[in-house]
Amino acid sequence: xxxxxxxxxxxxxxxxxxxxxALKLKGISYEYIEEDLTNKSPLLLKYNPIHKxxxxxxxxxxxxxxxxxxxxxxxxxxxxxxxLPEDPYDRATARFWAKYIDEKCVAAAGKxxxxxxxxxxxxxxxxxxxxKTLEGALKDKxxxxxxxxxxxxxxxxxxxxxxxxxxxxxxVELLTEEKFPDLFKWSEEYVEHPxxxxxxxxxxxLIVFLNKRLQNLK
Numbered sequence: 001x002x003x004x005x006x007x008x009x010x011x012x013x014x015x016x017x018x019x020x021x022a023l024k025l026k027g028i029s030y031e032y033i034e035e036d037l038t039n040k041s042p043l044l045l046k047y048n049p050i051h052k053x054x055x056x057x058x059x060x061x062x063x064x065x066x067x068x069x070x071x072x073x074x075x076x077x078x079x080x081x082x083x084l085p086e087d088p089y090d091r092a093t094a095r096f097w098a099k100y101i102d103e104k105c106v107a108a109a110g111k112x113x114x115x116x117x118x119x120x121x122x123x124x125x126x127x128x129x130x131x132k133t134l135e136g137a138l139k140d141k142x143x144x145x146x147x148x149x150x151x152x153x154x155x156x157x158x159x160x161x162x163x164x165x166x167x168x169x170x171x172v173e174l175l176t177e178e179k180f181p182d183l184f185k186w187s188e189e190y191v192e193h194p195x196x197x198x199x200x201x202x203x204x205x206l207i208v209f210l211n212k213r214l215q216n217l218k
Contacts, residue, residue, distance in 0.1 A: 006030060018157055022083060083149070111127070131175060134159070
């Protein structure tokens, strides 16, 4: 019996993109269902009734939510091309940095972009502190896990692509080659990876995604 794999996502979302990249790396066939974030479908609300957000992975009728949880589920379910290290300590370290990216880096960057003018300077400095910490963790490696993409790289997709694109849209500089040379170099390597490029939105798609995000905040 064939496995049923479906992904509820939204074009322009870094969190949806994470799951698409992981499924591609694993060679898993799936059905992609595009969600309108301003008019969420009954199925999305059914499968993620608590947070009511994308992405949602549906595997043989069972729903898994929250992108980092989904990534670990994918890695544990389909063993080929692992995205987490085999060594327990290295796995724990990867989980730590993935969580740090979501809870600290993404949150700080979002705050810097959306902050009011009088609060922006402090918010930008907080974002810089997070990026400096993240850069220190790279230690001159091509990717966070070495020579191949792993959980931390996939989780850091917002830093590599969305953050740099949002800088142009919002006019707020956070990640520059001068300030964070190692992190900037990593981001260049990341967005040129053939699988990553397949799931990066265009500038127009990003603007549409941002506008929908703004409507959701009203």
